[in-house]
Amino acid sequence: MAETRLVEMKGISKSFGAVKALQSVDLELRHHEVLGLVGDNAAGKSTLMKILSGVYAPDGGEIFMEGKKVKFASPADSRRLGIEMIFQDLAIVPNLNIAGNIFLGREPVKSFLGIKILDKRKMIEESRVAVGRLDVDIRSTRLAAAGLSGGQQQAVAVGRAIYFNPPVVIMDEPTAALSVKGIKRVLELVHELKERGIAVILISHRLPNIFAVTDRIVILRTGKRVAEKMTKDTTAEEIIDLMVGMH
Amino acid sequence: MIDGLRKFGQFREAPSLVALGGIVVVSSLLSPYFFTGTNIKNVLTQVSIIALLAEGEAFVILTGGIDLSLGSVLALVSVLVAGCMKSMNMPVYPAVLVGLCVGTLCGLTSGLLVTRVRIPSFIATLAMMAIARGLALIYSKGVPISMFPPEFRIIAKYVGPVSVLTLIMIAMLVVGQLILSWTRTGQYIRATGGHEEATRYLGVNVDRVKLFAFSFSGFCAAVGGVMLTARMDSAYPNVGQGYELDAIGSAVLGGISFTGGLGSVGGAFMGALVITILGNLLNLLRVSGFYQYVFKGLILAVAALSLSRGVKYAK
Numbered sequence: 001m002a003e004t005r006l007v008e009m010k011g012i013s014k015s016f017g018a019v020k021a022l023q024s025v026d027l028e029l030r031h032h033e034v035l036g037l038v039g040d041n042a043a044g045k046s047t048l049m050k051i052l053s054g055v056y057a058p059d060g061g062e063i064f065m066e067g068k069k070v071k072f073a074s075p076a077d078s079r080r081l082g083i084e085m086i087f088q089d090l091a092i093v094p095n096l097n098i099a100g101n102i103f104l105g106r107e108p109v110k111s112f113l114g115i116k117i118l119d120k121r122k123m124i125e126e127s128r129v130a131v132g133r134l135d136v137d138i139r140s141t142r143l144a145a146a147g148l149s150g151g152q153q154q155a156v157a158v159g160r161a162i163y164f165n166p167p168v169v170i171m172d173e174p175t176a177a178l179s180v181k182g183i184k185r186v187l188e189l190v191h192e193l194k195e196r197g198i199a200v201i202l203i204s205h206r207l208p209n210i211f212a213v214t215d216r217i218v219i220l221r222t223g224k225r226v227a228e229k230m231t232k233d234t235t236a237e238e239i240i241d242l243m244v245g246m247h
Numbered sequence: 248m249i250d251g252l253r254k255f256g257q258f259r260e261a262p263s264l265v266a267l268g269g270i271v272v273v274s275s276l277l278s279p280y281f282f283t284g285t286n287i288k289n290v291l292t293q294v295s296i297i298a299l300l301a302e303g304e305a306f307v308i309l310t311g312g313i314d315l316s317l318g319s320v321l322a323l324v325s326v327l328v329a330g331c332m333k334s335m336n337m338p339v340y341p342a343v344l345v346g347l348c349v350g351t352l353c354g355l356t357s358g359l360l361v362t363r364v365r366i367p368s369f370i371a372t373l374a375m376m377a378i379a380r381g382l383a384l385i386y387s388k389g390v391p392i393s394m395f396p397p398e399f400r401i402i403a404k405y406v407g408p409v410s411v412l413t414l415i416m417i418a419m420l421v422v423g424q425l426i427l428s429w430t431r432t433g434q435y436i437r438a439t440g441g442h443e444e445a446t447r448y449l450g451v452n453v454d455r456v457k458l459f460a461f462s463f464s465g466f467c468a469a470v471g472g473v474m475l476t477a478r479m480d481s482a483y484p485n486v487g488q489g490y491e492l493d494a495i496g497s498a499v500l501g502g503i504s505f506t507g508g509l510g511s512v513g514g515a516f517m518g519a520l521v522i523t524i525l526g527n528l529l530n531l532l533r534v535s536g537f538y539q540y541v542f543k544g545l546i547l548a549v550a551a552l553s554l555s556r557g558v559k560y561a562k
Contacts, residue, residue, distance in 0.1 A: 076450030
């Protein structure tokens with residue numbers, strides 16, 4: 001019996017000029033699973049996820065969610081369907097406050113004399129609740145994001161991604177610039193997301209992270225999908241071989 | 248007290264407020280005519296047009312761009328409105344409406360050059376600066392147009408102590424600040440200037456935001472053009488040259504950050520006031536207008552220096 005996949009990407013191709021970033025790549029994400037997407041630099045991991053999050057349009061191939069074909073004209077479409085991304089540089093807008101960052105693109109509004117204006121009180125309060133759940137010390141969500149520490153900014157980026165309880169969260173190299181403590185927190189977060197029933201795609205070329213939290217691993221190499229392994233059935237050496245091509 | 252001062256210093260508008268206070272004090276000391284009713288009326292009238300341009304400029308700079316065409320668009324709208332009333336015998340309101348539409352269209356065109364053709368805003372608006380000026384000269388055949396119907400000149404009349412120009416300016420400033428602070432568009436304008444890539448990634452239609460900012464800037468220049476024509480009761484195709492520098496200077500002095508995302512309409516207004524009062528003071532002291540350029544340049548440099556200290560960005 002075939003279970004409906006949460007997300008299915010079939011035959012995805014993407015070129016940038018003469019560079020073939022992705023060639024007919026398939027990827028499926030099952031409900032509640034943590035999928036590791038690995039590959040060396042320029043393997044196409046980020047490009048594939050940017051296609052899934054609506055930043056790029058694929059040159060070829062199709063995307064399905066819960067069995068239904070979908071097309072993303074912009075990231076707004078994919079966010080609306082419940083695909084959220086936590087970017088490598090966190091994508092925090094420094095001159096907006098925390099509340100503004102958490103709600104960017106989806107601000108709550110209220111009607112005033114027939115015009116839609118920002119519901120600032122709701123933004124401040126709801127965002128306080130959102131970051132409050134993440135165990136960071138943020139005194140007020142009125143604070144400009146620019147003054148926050150790395151860990152606090154990460155909390156804002158995560159709070160933004162999970163606020164609307166999305167079914168899918170993509171994390172792109174979330175530990176790239178973090179301290180040991182920061183990395184530990186990210187891995188704990190992935191566990192928390194899984195407990196909440198959120199499926200996670202984790203892009204990383206730090207294999208210890210991949211082995212710590214993922215259920216399944218898909219390996220890309222120079223724009224092609226080369227293998228898929230269940231995490232518990234493989235080893236770091238095997239994955240590296242597949243990433244690099246000596247198999 | 249030091250804490251309070253430090254908190255005050257955090258505001259982007261602080262330097263312009265201090266400069267404003269400073270120049271008002273200096274002016275009162277140097278000239279007995281400064282604080283007279285007539286002079287204050289003059290200043291408020293003179294500042295109205297630059298304040299409008301500064302507001303339009305602020306919107307564009309907040310998105311991370313720049314608009315060099317405001318002076319030329321003002322001139323084009325000025326001669327068009329004048330020509331509609333004089334040679335086409337249009338009634339006042341339709342003529343003004345034509346002017347406002349053309350100005351907004353100029354802004355929209357600049358915006359399209361930036362978002363669709365992907366030209367940097369500096370070049371796109373430099374081109375528009377030349378094109379609009381050229382069109383103004385062609386339309387007016389290089390000759391001033393004057394003597395307008397009385398219904399039009401009402402725009403420059405005084406209602407009690409304050410001129411209609413000042414009232415229009417206040418209305419536009421309030422609307423502009425409300426848009427920036429209370430609408431999603433305002434939020435996106437600042438987000439685009441602060442971190443354009445992130446804003447795009449989160450699904451905001453950044454191109455549409457920029458088109459709005461440029462169109463609004465063109466609209467402000469158009470309103471300025473109508474106001475100036477009413478005030479001078481004439482339309483000169485060469486008017487407004489150098490106004491964009493005043494507009495940009497006012498905006499920067501008022502705390503609008505050149506990298507985008509920071510600042511307010513109120514700040515731009517205060518910057519415009521400082522520049523206007525400086526010019527006013529030099530007039531009262533019978534100092535050559537040429538000195539204005541030197542002073543404006545110095546103020547700009549000092550303002551930019553003091554505003555860029557202590558700014559921390561996450562990127």
